[in-house]
Structure formats: C-alpha cells, structure tokens
Amino acid sequence: MRIFTKLSAPLCLLFVFLCLKTAFSSSIHASSFSTTHLCSHEEALALLQFKTSFSVNYTVPYPDSCGENYSKIESWKGGIDCCSWDGVSCDNVTGHVIALNLSCSFLYGTFPSNSTLFFLRNLQSLNLAWNDFRLSKIPPEINLFTRLKHLDMSYSQFSGQVPAEIAHLPKLVSLNLSCSELILETTTFRNLVHNLSEVRELVLSRVNMTSVNPHFFMNLSSSLTTLDLWGSALRGNFPNSIFRFPNLKNFYLSGSFGERNLTIDLPSSNWSSPLQHLYLSVMDCGRRLRESVGDLKSLQYLYLGCNLEGSIPASIGNLSQLTYLSLSYNNLSGQIPSSLANLTQLTSLDLSYNQFSSPIPASIGNLGQLTKLDLFSNNLSGQIPSSLANLTQLTYLSLSDNQFSSPIPASIGNLGQLTILSLSFNNLSGQIPSSLANLTQLTYLSLSHNQFSSPIPASIGSLGQLTNLDLFSSNLSGQIPSSLANLTQLTSLDLSNNQFSSPIPASIGNLGQLTILSLSSNNLSGQIQPSLANLTQLTLLYLSNNQFSGPIPFHAIRFSKLSYLDLSHNLLNGTLPPWIFTLPLLENLNLNHNQFQGQINQFQQNSLRDLDLSNNKFQGSIPNSIANLVNLSYLDLSSNHFSDLVVSDMFSLQNLETIILSHNNLSLRMNVDANFTLPKLTDVFLSSCNLSEFPIFLRHSNGLQSLALSKNSIHGNIPKWICEKDDLQILDLSHNNLIGEIPNCHPKSLLVLNLQANYFDGIIPFGFPEGCGLRNLNLHGNQMDGLLPRSLVNCRMLEVLDVGNNNIEDTFPHWLESLPDLQVLVLRSNKFHGFVQSTKESLSFPKLRVLDLSSNDFRGPLPVRYIKNFKAMMDSHGEDGSPEYMKAPMNSYQYSLVVTWKGFERELQGILTVFSSIHLSNNMFKGEIPDVMGKLSSLKGLNISHNNLTGHIPPSLGNLTNLEWLDLSSNELAGKIPDELVSLTQLSVLNLSNNHLVGHIPQGNQ
Structure with missing residues (x-):
C-alpha cells in the first residue's frame, strides 16, 4: 500500500488505464477492434471511460446556439472508429486524437483529477464549453496537454483557483475560461503572461481577477488579437498601451457593477488600427470621447459606457464600417451630431441614459439599415422627426423619458417592421394616431x-x-x-x-x-x-x-x-365570496376603503404576504386561521367592526412585519408568555383597541420602528423598555391615561413623538441631542410645566411642535425661528408671556403655516417682523389636485393637530399641506393690525380676537380670498368695515363683535 501512496500523478493515471484495459478487453477487444481503425486502441478506451464519468442532463438550460438536445458522447460506442465519433478529430497519419469538441454536450458531474482524458497527450484543441461540471476544480494535470493550442472551458461550472499548471502550456494560442466561478491569482496570471508567448485569444470574462495588477497586461504577446475581460473585477488603472497592440481586433473590459474602481484613459492618438470590436463599461475612461476615435476605420462594434462627459465628436461619423454603436449610461450632453448620418452600415444605435438635449437631427433618417434605435432617458425635446419614417428596417424604437412634445407623427405608421415601440414619459399631446394600426408586427x-x-x-x-x-x-x-x-x-x-x-x-x-x-x-x-x-x-x-x-x-x-x-378605494359592498379565501397562489389581497360587510371566512391558503381589509364594515371575530398564514408580513384590519382577538394566535406568524388593528371593537386578549415575540415585527398600530396596559410581547421586539397605541385606556408610566428600542421612529401614545414624567431618552432614530391628551407632569426632558431627527413633537393636553427646552433647536428637521394646553411658563421661543422646516407651532393655553419679536432681520420661520399663540399672556404689538417672513402663508399654490397630508417620511403615519376651527375646537386627523391659520386670541396684544397681514394669501383662518388692538380694519384683508373664518371680536377696533371684505367669498364665519365699528355692513356673495 505504501508503494501506491507515493506514485506520481502520471503513474497513477497509467495504473488506472491498465485496469481499464483489462476491464474492457473481454467485452470490447474482439468486437471493437477486429478491423483496422485509424483511432488507437488505448485512446478509444480512454474516451469511453471518460464518457462513463458523467451523466447527460438535458434539463439544464443551455443557449439556443447549442441547438437540439443532443450530447456528442451518445455516438461514442465500441466497434466504431473513435475518429468518426461526434466531437473527435484525429491526425490522418498517426491516428492520434488531436481535437476534442464536447461543447454543448449536456455533460453533468464532477470532473475527476484522474480523468482518462489526460491520456490524450497529442491533444491540440479541447473544448468543454457549456457543460455542468458542478463547480469542479480545474485539475492541475491540465499541464499534461503539452501540445495544446486551443483550450475552452467556458460556461461549464468550474470553480476555485485557476491552477498554476495552466501557465505550462507553451503552445497555447487561445484560452477561454469565461463565465465560471474561477479565481485567477496574481502569480498564476503573471506566469501565464510570461510563458504563453503564442497566445492570440485570451477570454477571461467573469473570472475573478481582483488581486491582479492591470499593468501585467502590458506584457502580453504582441500577436494578441482578442482580449476579453468583461466583469473580471479588475481594479486600478488599466494601461492604455493596450490600444497600441498592433494586431488587437477585439477588446472587452468592464469593472464591477456598483463600483467605479477601474479606469483606462482613451488615447488621443495611436489607436490600434485593426480594432474591430471595443467594449468598455462600468468604469472611467478619461471623461471625454476624443476626436481620435474617428481613426478606428476598421471598427464594427463600439460600446462605451464609462462615465463619459461632454459631446460626441463629429469624427465619429468617420467610422464607416460601424454596425453597432452604444454610448449609453454616460453623461454625454449637447446635440446628437448630424455626422452620425454617415454611418450607413449601422444596424443598432443606443444613446440611452445620457443628457442629450435639443431635437433629434432629421438626418438620422438616413440610417436606412437601423433595426434598433434607443434614445431612452435623455433631455431631447421638440417634435419626433418625421424622417424617422425612413427607417423602415426598425424593429425596436425607444424615445421614452425625454421631453418630446406635440402629437405623435402619423408617419410613424410607416415603420411596418417594428415589434417594440416605447414613447412613454414625454409630453406628447393630441390624439394617438390611427396609423399605429399599420404596425401589425408590434408586440410591445x-x-x-x-x-x-x-x-x-x-x-x-x-x-x-x-x-x-x-x-x-x-x-x-x-x-x-x-x-x-x-x-x-x-x-x-x-x-x-x-x-x-x-x-x-x-x-x-x-x-x-x-x-x-x-x-x-x-x-x-x-x-x-x-x-x-x-x-x-x-x-x-x-x-x-x-x-x-x-x-x-x-x-x-x-x-x-x-x-x-x-380592489381598494371603490364602492363595493356585500360579503366576500368564499373563493377569495382559497386562491392557492394569492400573495397580496387589498380590499381597503370599500363597504364590504359580514364575517371573514377561514383562510385556506398560506401564500398570503400582504393582507389589507381596512376601512370596511367587516364584523365578528377575526378568524383564528389567520395563524396559518405563515408567510404574512403585512396585516391591516383597521377601521372595521371586528371584535375579540387572541393575540397568541398570531405568534406563528414569524414573518409578520406590520400589524394594524386600530379602530375596531376589539378586546385584545394577551394569552402569551412575556418572552414571546415576533422576530421581524417593525410596525404595530393598535389604536382604539380597548387596551388597558402595554402589550407585553412588544418588550422583546427589538426591531420595532413604529408603535401606535393611541385612544386606549392604558394607565401608569411609560415602561423603561421603550427607551431600549434603538430603531424606534414613531411613538404614538396619545389619548390614554398615562401619568408621571416623560422618560429622558431621545433615540436619534425617533421621528414622531405624540403623547398628547394624557396626564404627564413635570418638565419636558431637556436632552434633545445633537443630530436629533425629530420631525413631530406633540405634547398637547398634559400638565407639563417649567421651560420649553432650548435643546429642541438641535432638532433641525422639526416640522410640528405642539405643546398647547399645558402649564409651561416661558417667554416666546424666538430661538425656534431658525428651524428651516418648522410648519406648525402651537403654544396655546399655557403661561407664555412677554413680547413676540424676532431677534434678527434675516428670514424667520420660512415654512410656518400654522401658528397658535392663543390664551397666553403675550403683550406688545403684533409680531410684524415675523408676519413679513411667513413666506409659506403667502404661497397659495397647491390648492388644486388631490389633498396631501403631512406624514412621517417612508411611513403612512399622518400627523394630527388640535385646532380651533370656525370657533369650535376639533382634532384634525390629518394636516393638509395647504392648510394655514393664525390664532393669536386671548392675549394682551395692542396696536394696529398690520397691512402686511393681507399678504398671507393662503390663510384659511385668522383669529386675533380678545386683545387690545386699535385702529381700523386694514382693507388689505380683502386679499385673503382663501379665508374661511375671520374673528376680530373683542378688541378696540374703530371705523368702517372695509368694502374689500366682500372679496372673501369662501368666508363662512365672520365675527367683528365687541369693537367700535360704524357704518353699514358690506354686501357680497358670502
């Protein structure tokens, strides 16, 4: 046994071969080689054994170029000269196998390192492309093919490092390792470049070459004709000396998608004159396309998507052999040059994703061979030129995402070969031409x-x-x-x-x-x-x-x-048909804002991911089969008449991210252990659910981003675990029975904090940190006292601040005037006092639309300097179209606001972005009403009653044509009611009582 462990790789292969020969001798020798064959007996045996190493798998997808489902090895049978087998070529004199083409043979299996293929020592060409070797390593025994000139292992699921032995194939002329899972290390590549002095075609697309220094490519053979490095993850500066290789015809280079860490400078002269195909993508190539590109007279294919800027040089019209031109995904600008009309061989022109402006030149209609024209996503304007009708070979035309205007020309109906026509995202007007009916080949x-x-x-x-x-x-x-x-x-x-x-x-x-x-x-x-x-x-x-x-x-x-x-947002009614609950592939069901009623059937499918039945009239219990919807991530049953829900039924919903059950007649029963949790839960809305305590299962929901428990009967203090929710963005605990002090924790992630209508006392916590992201702070209707914390100035994105109806004792917070996004400021019914005045001349409260200072102890004149700067109240735009409400970014949570509306206090469940009002009533302001008040043209309501104002009513108030209520009562105003007030046609409430006004009441259309 010790002897075998020390055998060299070639000797091991020889041993395997001898065993094979013995195994095959009895069954094959007599029949297979009874006649003289050109193919040698040993090489035939090696090929037959290689065949048995793999199965044939026709289920794996292959390109159309592979043709029919047929594996070449199916013709490999004993008794037939192997030189006649499909994919096998032999030397006519020696009979040795010199070429093996097994591309598209549907081979499936692991490529063995001791493959009998390596006995074919005379092999000059090996093509294993388009097979599935299941992420096998390329065997180092590849170096046994010392006579190999052509090696193609592309698209065959090889993986791992390219073996160093591949550099020991000195006769190699072409090498293709593309589109596998291979890694080519620096040392191997450097040796490959040094040793392969005869290489002409080097195709390494999608081979991971992250560690390779691009400068090694300078040492490639000057006989190189093709270099393909598409998607090879190269980094750094690629030498532009590659463009001076005297025989280079095809060059493909791209960086890594999502990165821009590869550069190459396009030369200003001395391009490789025989260059026919040039592809540069996902990289930087010198910013500008130089005039010298026009010297590439042999160029047939040009793709440059490499962050180019500036204009297309007119010299591009010199590329008379060009059939394909793409300059997409750049920042090219200016006009499309008319010299493109010289490219009469062009079949595809793609200038999409640039910044070209002005009209399309009419001369583009000279490109009579064009089959594809793509100008998507530019700034092209004017009319679509009628000369496009000359491009009768077009099958693809995209002019989308531009600024074309006027009608579609009827002549576009002449493009009878079109299969795809896209004119979307423009300003086209008029009628859709009936001539489109002529485009009978159109599919899109x-x-x-x-x-x-x-x-x-x-x-x-x-x-x-x-x-x-x-x-x-x-x-x-x-x-x-x-x-x-x-x-x-x-x-x-x-x-x-x-x-x-x-x-x-x-x-x-x-x-x-x-x-x-x-x-x-x-x-x-x-x-x-x-x-x-x-x-x-x-x-x-x-x-x-x-x-x-x-x-x-x-x-x-x-x-x-x-x-x-x-089917959402309709007027549909009745009960839901039973089949809706049985659809086997249904992932998203949205029936919100209708008038459906009755009970919900038991769910019989488990494919649902999003379920929205909100704002209907459903009633009864929520079916317990909802626990079977194991893929559910979004559940909204709010604003119905559901009753009773056992929360523990939902703990099988481990994919649930959002649950909205607000505004029902639910009595949630929490029959769960404190350690239960829904691991993906991010948004919980349980407003108006008859809760009396915080749902304990939320304690361990560490990814919580939104929590709305408003309008319940929750009592006691805010639990400490709320402060541990580092991702919390929205916290709405309004309209409960909470007491005590507000915890002094302010997560930077928090966008909305709504604690209105509770029984909180003490001071507002002072610790709003630098970089505070708070947009809405609503503490309305509590028992807070002390000062308004100056640290609120750190909340630079604050849009709504409502501390009304508390016991805060402070002066006017002029330091808030620098907040650039503040739109709503409510200080009503507190103990604010002193003058309301700006400390600076510059723009103050530039976006403020709602100001309520009523029922405080403010004194002095009305704040004219502020009023002059209320630019948002002077803008009456946005009155048309569908109403939009203020809400948290990336969330449907709408802001609410307590206002005095036409004399009655009410809570707005949404704040319209066009709503503007000023309430300064019940203070001790004195002096005259400033004329500048009449410039606040977007005001819906103005109440400055119960003050000590004197003088006349300014006629300029007649300019407030959007005004719906005006209350100047209980002041010391004198003189006549100005006739200009008849212009206030939207006015439904006017109160001028308890003043010293005289004369007649102006008559209008109110």
Missing part, C-alpha cells in the same frame, strides 16, 4: 406618462401580435374601446391612472392570455365586469381607485394563478 407598445387628449382609437385593435400594451397615466378619456378584445395575444394591459369612464366592456373577457390587467385610478363605474372571470391566466388584477359598486360578481374559482388582487 408603451405610450404611458404623456398628455394625450382623446380616447384610445378603435383601430388599435388591429395590432393582433401585441402582447404588452401600456397606456398608464396618459390623460386618456372616454370609454375603453371594445376593439381591444381583438388583441388576443395580449398578456399585459395597463390603462391605469387615466380618465376612462363608464363600465368595463364585456369584451375584455375575451383576452384569455392576459396575465396582468391594471385599470386602477380611473372613473370606471358600475359593477365589476363578470366576464373578467374568463381571464383564467391572470396573475395580477388591479381595479383600485374607481367607482365600482355592488358585490364582487365572480361566483366560481377561476383565478387559480392570481397572486395580486387590488
């Missing part, structure tokens, strides 16, 4: 995010090959045309965010291949079309934000492939 059409002003033309139904139609957010109106039913190949239809009205046409149910249907955010009405039940291939169905009414009409289980169902 996107016109989304434009400003069309017409219905969809019925002629679009002529596009019988269409598989994807995207008209999202294009300002289209009218009815959905029934002719869409002719698009029987359609798999995706997106008509959402338009102005379509009337019911869904029944003919939509004929689109039996649809997998995605989105009709959200329109004005569609009536019952949901029953014929949609015929769309049995649907995976995504979006019908949200419409005016659909009635019950869900589908009565049978048809949507077995559905993964996303969104």
Whole structure:
C-alpha cells in the first residue's frame, strides 16, 4: 500500500488505464477492434471511460446556439472508429486524437483529477464549453496537454483557483475560461503572461481577477488579437498601451457593477488600427470621447459606457464600417451630431441614459439599415422627426423619458417592421394616431406618462401580435374601446391612472392570455365586469381607485394563478365570496376603503404576504386561521367592526412585519408568555383597541420602528423598555391615561413623538441631542410645566411642535425661528408671556403655516417682523389636485393637530399641506393690525380676537380670498368695515363683535 501512496500523478493515471484495459478487453477487444481503425486502441478506451464519468442532463438550460438536445458522447460506442465519433478529430497519419469538441454536450458531474482524458497527450484543441461540471476544480494535470493550442472551458461550472499548471502550456494560442466561478491569482496570471508567448485569444470574462495588477497586461504577446475581460473585477488603472497592440481586433473590459474602481484613459492618438470590436463599461475612461476615435476605420462594434462627459465628436461619423454603436449610461450632453448620418452600415444605435438635449437631427433618417434605435432617458425635446419614417428596417424604437412634445407623427405608421415601440414619459399631446394600426408586427407598445387628449382609437385593435400594451397615466378619456378584445395575444394591459369612464366592456373577457390587467385610478363605474372571470391566466388584477359598486360578481374559482388582487378605494359592498379565501397562489389581497360587510371566512391558503381589509364594515371575530398564514408580513384590519382577538394566535406568524388593528371593537386578549415575540415585527398600530396596559410581547421586539397605541385606556408610566428600542421612529401614545414624567431618552432614530391628551407632569426632558431627527413633537393636553427646552433647536428637521394646553411658563421661543422646516407651532393655553419679536432681520420661520399663540399672556404689538417672513402663508399654490397630508417620511403615519376651527375646537386627523391659520386670541396684544397681514394669501383662518388692538380694519384683508373664518371680536377696533371684505367669498364665519365699528355692513356673495 505504501508503494501506491507515493506514485506520481502520471503513474497513477497509467495504473488506472491498465485496469481499464483489462476491464474492457473481454467485452470490447474482439468486437471493437477486429478491423483496422485509424483511432488507437488505448485512446478509444480512454474516451469511453471518460464518457462513463458523467451523466447527460438535458434539463439544464443551455443557449439556443447549442441547438437540439443532443450530447456528442451518445455516438461514442465500441466497434466504431473513435475518429468518426461526434466531437473527435484525429491526425490522418498517426491516428492520434488531436481535437476534442464536447461543447454543448449536456455533460453533468464532477470532473475527476484522474480523468482518462489526460491520456490524450497529442491533444491540440479541447473544448468543454457549456457543460455542468458542478463547480469542479480545474485539475492541475491540465499541464499534461503539452501540445495544446486551443483550450475552452467556458460556461461549464468550474470553480476555485485557476491552477498554476495552466501557465505550462507553451503552445497555447487561445484560452477561454469565461463565465465560471474561477479565481485567477496574481502569480498564476503573471506566469501565464510570461510563458504563453503564442497566445492570440485570451477570454477571461467573469473570472475573478481582483488581486491582479492591470499593468501585467502590458506584457502580453504582441500577436494578441482578442482580449476579453468583461466583469473580471479588475481594479486600478488599466494601461492604455493596450490600444497600441498592433494586431488587437477585439477588446472587452468592464469593472464591477456598483463600483467605479477601474479606469483606462482613451488615447488621443495611436489607436490600434485593426480594432474591430471595443467594449468598455462600468468604469472611467478619461471623461471625454476624443476626436481620435474617428481613426478606428476598421471598427464594427463600439460600446462605451464609462462615465463619459461632454459631446460626441463629429469624427465619429468617420467610422464607416460601424454596425453597432452604444454610448449609453454616460453623461454625454449637447446635440446628437448630424455626422452620425454617415454611418450607413449601422444596424443598432443606443444613446440611452445620457443628457442629450435639443431635437433629434432629421438626418438620422438616413440610417436606412437601423433595426434598433434607443434614445431612452435623455433631455431631447421638440417634435419626433418625421424622417424617422425612413427607417423602415426598425424593429425596436425607444424615445421614452425625454421631453418630446406635440402629437405623435402619423408617419410613424410607416415603420411596418417594428415589434417594440416605447414613447412613454414625454409630453406628447393630441390624439394617438390611427396609423399605429399599420404596425401589425408590434408586440410591445408603451405610450404611458404623456398628455394625450382623446380616447384610445378603435383601430388599435388591429395590432393582433401585441402582447404588452401600456397606456398608464396618459390623460386618456372616454370609454375603453371594445376593439381591444381583438388583441388576443395580449398578456399585459395597463390603462391605469387615466380618465376612462363608464363600465368595463364585456369584451375584455375575451383576452384569455392576459396575465396582468391594471385599470386602477380611473372613473370606471358600475359593477365589476363578470366576464373578467374568463381571464383564467391572470396573475395580477388591479381595479383600485374607481367607482365600482355592488358585490364582487365572480361566483366560481377561476383565478387559480392570481397572486395580486387590488380592489381598494371603490364602492363595493356585500360579503366576500368564499373563493377569495382559497386562491392557492394569492400573495397580496387589498380590499381597503370599500363597504364590504359580514364575517371573514377561514383562510385556506398560506401564500398570503400582504393582507389589507381596512376601512370596511367587516364584523365578528377575526378568524383564528389567520395563524396559518405563515408567510404574512403585512396585516391591516383597521377601521372595521371586528371584535375579540387572541393575540397568541398570531405568534406563528414569524414573518409578520406590520400589524394594524386600530379602530375596531376589539378586546385584545394577551394569552402569551412575556418572552414571546415576533422576530421581524417593525410596525404595530393598535389604536382604539380597548387596551388597558402595554402589550407585553412588544418588550422583546427589538426591531420595532413604529408603535401606535393611541385612544386606549392604558394607565401608569411609560415602561423603561421603550427607551431600549434603538430603531424606534414613531411613538404614538396619545389619548390614554398615562401619568408621571416623560422618560429622558431621545433615540436619534425617533421621528414622531405624540403623547398628547394624557396626564404627564413635570418638565419636558431637556436632552434633545445633537443630530436629533425629530420631525413631530406633540405634547398637547398634559400638565407639563417649567421651560420649553432650548435643546429642541438641535432638532433641525422639526416640522410640528405642539405643546398647547399645558402649564409651561416661558417667554416666546424666538430661538425656534431658525428651524428651516418648522410648519406648525402651537403654544396655546399655557403661561407664555412677554413680547413676540424676532431677534434678527434675516428670514424667520420660512415654512410656518400654522401658528397658535392663543390664551397666553403675550403683550406688545403684533409680531410684524415675523408676519413679513411667513413666506409659506403667502404661497397659495397647491390648492388644486388631490389633498396631501403631512406624514412621517417612508411611513403612512399622518400627523394630527388640535385646532380651533370656525370657533369650535376639533382634532384634525390629518394636516393638509395647504392648510394655514393664525390664532393669536386671548392675549394682551395692542396696536394696529398690520397691512402686511393681507399678504398671507393662503390663510384659511385668522383669529386675533380678545386683545387690545386699535385702529381700523386694514382693507388689505380683502386679499385673503382663501379665508374661511375671520374673528376680530373683542378688541378696540374703530371705523368702517372695509368694502374689500366682500372679496372673501369662501368666508363662512365672520365675527367683528365687541369693537367700535360704524357704518353699514358690506354686501357680497358670502
């Protein structure tokens, strides 16, 4: 046994071979070699044994270039000359196997280091590409192929370090190790470069070469014709002397995605004149594309995505042999040069993801061979040139994400070969031209995010090959045309965010291949079309934000492939059909903001990840089968009439991240141990859930980011574990019975702290740290006293500060005026005193929209200097469109605010971003109302009653045309009521009582 352990690798292989020869001699010798064969007996045996080392696996995906599922080794059989086997080539004189091409042979298995393949010592060419050797190492015995000239091991799942022995193949002319899991170390590569003096083709794409110094490439053979280093993780400066290699025809180089740690400077002269293919990507290549690029007269393929800036040099028009040009993913700007029209051989032009401006030059219509034109994501403007109609060979045209305006030219209908047309994200207007119906080869059409002003033309139904139609957010109106039913190949239809009205046409149910249907955010009405039940291939169905009414009409289980169902924000009612709870692949169910009622059935699937049934009229118990939804990450059952829930039922939901049960009739029963937790829980909203204590299971939820327990009956102190939640961003404990002092802990992550309407006392903690991220601090309606902490000035992102209805005794906090984002300041009903005045001339409270200083002891004149700087109250923009509410970033939590609205105190559950008001009542202000008050044009309410103001009512108040209530009562105002107040047509409350006003009351349209 000791003898065998010391055998060298070649002797081991010889021993294996002799064993093989003995094993095969009885069954093969007589039949296989009874006649004279060119192939040697020993080499045939070696190949047959190699064949038995692997299985053939046709299930592994291979490229189309591999052809049919056929492995070359299937023809390897005894009795047939091995020189005639598929993939085997022999020397015509000696009979030795000199070439072996097993590419695309579907070989599957581990490549053995003692493979009998290494007996083929005369091998000159070995191609093992496109097989699956299951992350085998390249055997070091590779160096036994001393006569090898061509080696291709690409796409074959080799892994590990490239063996040093690969550098000992002195005759190697071409080497391809691309697209495996290989690592090429510095020493091995340096030896490879030094020893392979004959190499002409070196393909190392996606070989990990992180440790290799790019300067080693300077020593490559001058006979090099191809160098492929795509995705090889090289770092540093690649020598641009590579461009002076006299025989280099093909050069491919790219850095690592997500990094910019590879550079190469494009030469200003002395390019390699025979260069035909040049690819540089995900790197820096000298910022500017030089004029010298025009010297590459042999260039056929040019891809430069390497952070270029500036303009394209006109000399690029000299590259008359160019068939492919891509300058995408750069920062190129200026105009697209008209010299591109000289590239008459061009079949593909890609200038996407740049900053080109001005119109497309009309001369681009001279590129008659173009099949692809991609100008996506630039700043191109003007009209789409009609000369594009000359590009009759085009199959792909993308002009999306630019600033094109005016209608789509009708001449685009001349591009009869188009299969893909994308004009989305522009400012195109007018009608969609009916000439699009001529594009009968079209499979993809996107016109989304434009400003069309017409219905969809019925002629679009002529596009019988269409598989994807995207008209999202294009300002289209009218009815959905029934002719869409002719698009029987359609798999995706997106008509959402338009102005379509009337019911869904029944003919939509004929689109039996649809997998995605989105009709959200329109004005569609009536019952949901029953014929949609015929769309049995649907995976995504979006019908949200419409005016659909009635019950869900589908009565049978048809949507077995559905993964996303969104019917939210409609007027749907009735009970949910039972099949909704049985859909086997459903991951997202959103039915919020409807009028559904009744009880929820037991869930029979476990695929759900997001479940939103909020804002309906569901009642009864939450089904305990919810505990079976083991993949659930988002659960919102808020604003219904559910009752009773055992929280322990949810502790099998280990993937749950968000739970929202607020505003029900729930009585949560916490039958859980204190150590139970939901490990992924980040957001908990249990407002109005009849809680009397903090849910104990939250104690160990260390990733908690949002906690809302408002409007319960929780009593006692805030528990200490709240301060241990380092990731907490939102804490809402408002409207409870909490007592004691507020803990002096302020996590930097905290964005919202809402403790209003409790019984907290003592001082507000002073420790707001540097870098405080707080945006909303609401302590309204407690028993806080002392001073307002000056450390609040560290909260530079503060938007809302409400300390109203407390016992704080302080002067006006002028030091808050520097907070750049403060929009709401409420100090009402405290013991603030003194003058309200700015300490500086510069802009103060630039974004303030709500100011409430009422019921304090402020005195002196009204703060004119502040009023002059209330720029946000002078801006009346944003009144149109859908209302937007202030809320925490990256979260749906909306801010609330207690205001005196038209004389009545109320709590706003959302603060509109256009809401502005000033309340200065019940103080001791004196002097006149300043004229500048009339410049606050966005004000909804103004109350400066119960002060000691004198003088006249300024006529400038008539400019406050958005004003809904105005209260100047109980002052010392005199004179006439100005006629200008008749302009306040929105006014519903006007109180000027208890003053010294005279004359008539102006008559208007209020």
